Amino acid sequence: MTIEHVQQELRAFVAERDWAQFHSPENLAKSISIEAAELLEEFQWGEPGDPQNVRDELADVLTYCLLLAERIGADPIEIVRSKLAKTRAKYPADTARGRSAKYDQL
Amino acid sequence: MTIEHVQQELRAFVAERDWAQFHSPENLAKSISIEAAELLEEFQWGEPGDPQNVRDELADVLTYCLLLAERIGADPIEIVRSKLAKTRAKYPADTARGRSAKYDQL
Amino acid sequence: MTIEHVQQELRAFVAERDWAQFHSPENLAKSISIEAAELLEEFQWGEPGDPQNVRDELADVLTYCLLLAERIGADPIEIVRSKLAKTRAKYPADTARGRSAKYDQL
Amino acid sequence: MTIEHVQQELRAFVAERDWAQFHSPENLAKSISIEAAELLEEFQWGEPGDPQNVRDELADVLTYCLLLAERIGADPIEIVRSKLAKTRAKYPADTARGRSAKYDQL
Numbered sequence: 001m002t003i004e005h006v007q008q009e010l011r012a013f014v015a016e017r018d019w020a021q022f023h024s025p026e027n028l029a030k031s032i033s034i035e036a037a038e039l040l041e042e043f044q045w046g047e048p049g050d051p052q053n054v055r056d057e058l059a060d061v062l063t064y065c066l067l068l069a070e071r072i073g074a075d076p077i078e079i080v081r082s083k084l085a086k087t088r089a090k091y092p093a094d095t096a097r098g099r100s101a102k103y104d105q106l
Numbered sequence: 107m108t109i110e111h112v113q114q115e116l117r118a119f120v121a122e123r124d125w126a127q128f129h130s131p132e133n134l135a136k137s138i139s140i141e142a143a144e145l146l147e148e149f150q151w152g153e154p155g156d157p158q159n160v161r162d163e164l165a166d167v168l169t170y171c172l173l174l175a176e177r178i179g180a181d182p183i184e185i186v187r188s189k190l191a192k193t194r195a196k197y198p199a200d201t202a203r204g205r206s207a208k209y210d211q212l
Numbered sequence: 213m214t215i216e217h218v219q220q221e222l223r224a225f226v227a228e229r230d231w232a233q234f235h236s237p238e239n240l241a242k243s244i245s246i247e248a249a250e251l252l253e254e255f256q257w258g259e260p261g262d263p264q265n266v267r268d269e270l271a272d273v274l275t276y277c278l279l280l281a282e283r284i285g286a287d288p289i290e291i292v293r294s295k296l297a298k299t300r301a302k303y304p305a306d307t308a309r310g311r312s313a314k315y316d317q318l
Numbered sequence: 319m320t321i322e323h324v325q326q327e328l329r330a331f332v333a334e335r336d337w338a339q340f341h342s343p344e345n346l347a348k349s350i351s352i353e354a355a356e357l358l359e360e361f362q363w364g365e366p367g368d369p370q371n372v373r374d375e376l377a378d379v380l381t382y383c384l385l386l387a388e389r390i391g392a393d394p395i396e397i398v399r400s401k402l403a404k405t406r407a408k409y410p411a412d413t414a415r416g417r418s419a420k421y422d423q424l
Contacts, residue, residue, distance in 0.1 A: 001183050001184075001187070002108060002109070003109050006187060010190070013194065017197060017203050017204075021204070022364075024364075025149070025154070025155075025160065027362065027363055029142075029146045029148065029160075030146060030358055032142045032145060032146070032167060033139070033143055033145070033358060034355045034358055034359050036138045037139055037245075037351055037354070037356070038355070039138060039139070040136060040138070040351060040352055043132040043135050043136075043348065044312075044349060045345055046132070046340075047312075048131070049131075051178065054135075054178060058175060058178075059185040059188065059190075061138060061142070061171055062171050062175075062182055062185070062186050065164060066186070068164055069164060069168075072157065072160060072161070074161050074164065076168055077111075078107075079164060079168070080112050080116075080165045080169055080172070081107070082161075083161075083162050083169065084115060084165075086162070087119075093123050096123045096125075097122075097123050098124040098125075100125070100128045100256075100257040100259070128257050130258075132258075136252055136348065139249055139351050139355075140252055140253050143245055143246045143248070143249030143250070143351075144249070146242055146246055149242065150246060151234050151239055151418040152234075152236075153418075206362075206363040206365075213395050213396075213399070214395070215321050218395050218399060221399065222398075225402060225405075225406065229411050230415050230416040231416075231418070234418045237361070237366070237367075241360065241361050244357060244379060245351070245354040245357070248347075248351040248354035249351055251347050251350060251351070252347045252350070252351045254347065255343070255344040255348075258344070260343070263390065266343065266347075267390070267392050267400075267401075268397070268404070270383060270386055270387060270392065271398050271400065273350060273354070273379070273383055274394055275398055277380050278398070281376060281380075284369065288376075288380055289319050290319075291374070291380070292380050292384070293324060294374075294377065295373075295378060295381065296331060296377075296381070298374070299331075305334040310335075310339070312340045
């Protein structure tokens with residue numbers, strides 16, 4: 001099962017429900033934030049969240065990310081790799097090793 | 107290029123910087139919310155965001171999602187499909203068609 | 213200095229810049245999420261954030277909350293007290309004492 | 319009713335439930351993000367949210383903001399005014415009038 005298969009399933013899911021009309025980039029961006037906060041809620045008081053809930057909430061974030069990628073015509077794998085190349089340049093291994101500081105404070 | 111390849115690249119990127127120590131599930135969940143808000147910021151005042159910025163910010167959310175999936179031993183594609191099956195049951199095509207209401211208000 | 217004075221200052225600040233046109237309830241709700249994530253970023257990797265940054269980011273969240281309250285005609289103090297009354301009923305002191313569980317899991 | 323009165327009520331509410339143990343600055347920062355997203359959810363699909371729900375969710379964000387202010391020893395009104403002074407300097411009325419651009423793009 002590849003990411004293209006999942007995207008195809010999501011497309012069919014959305015089409016069957018006629019939901020594309022709600023999926024403006026802005027609405028999808030809001031939805032990603034909303035689902036990200038539901039994932040965070042599993043960790044609200046610091047204790048480990050329920051493993052299945054964490055998976056389900058993470059899946060919701062990923063789903064909306066895939067829908068937004070589709071909507072703006074971006075290949076999810078390609079944009080992650082392209083951003084990773086930029087991050088590599090901002091955080092060279094030698095200076096960033098073992099540090100969580102922001103690149104402008106390294 | 108498959109999602110497994112990207113995950114392998116991310117693993118190497120993190121290992122070279124010795125950053126796994128910062129990547130507790132909770133810290134990654136926070137990071138997903140933080141990056142989701144940076145994506146949302148592109149749409150803060152309603153106008154269309156810069157297309158390249160939107161891609162980069164979406165890539166950041168996806169990256170942390172992949173890191174969290176890795177950290178909790180979840181297959182990102184599998185959890186999206188598994189959650190989609192649950193959502194299909196909660197939102198049957200016939201009752202949900204063309205409506206953005208929550209499942210308990212359909 | 214009361215909260216009404218601050219609201220008056222915020223009103224003047226917005227009016228001088230002709231920014232009310234951007235302050236739809238939806239845009240303000242997005243802004244609150246965006247600023248909340250900037251506050252969260254101070255705690256991203258678990259270490260204590262810079263105290264002054266925490267104050268400034270908390271102030272940003274509060275500012276947009278006051279602007280939204282103003283925009284929807286809500287008294288910030290009144291709505292906090294009104295919600296507190298509901299929360300008291302959902303979380304009776306006896307059953308909720310010392311527990312962080314959600315009300316439906318107490 | 320002043321903001322100090324509400325803060326006193328919140329203190330009593332927390333003390334009766336012995337909840338201060340959960341209210342680390344980090345947990346409160348997470349809670350603010352979580353509640354901010356619940357507020358945003360009222361606007362997820364663009365349509366106007368239910369007015370009472372919007373008030374209740376805004377109240378939740380404000381409540382956690384007041385708890386965090388208390389926890390870090392900050393006066394909510396003072397920090398809003400202090401931040402407003404900084405924002406005034408970053409966004410002079412003349413250059414910022416009628417524009418939603420960030421200060422570094424004005």
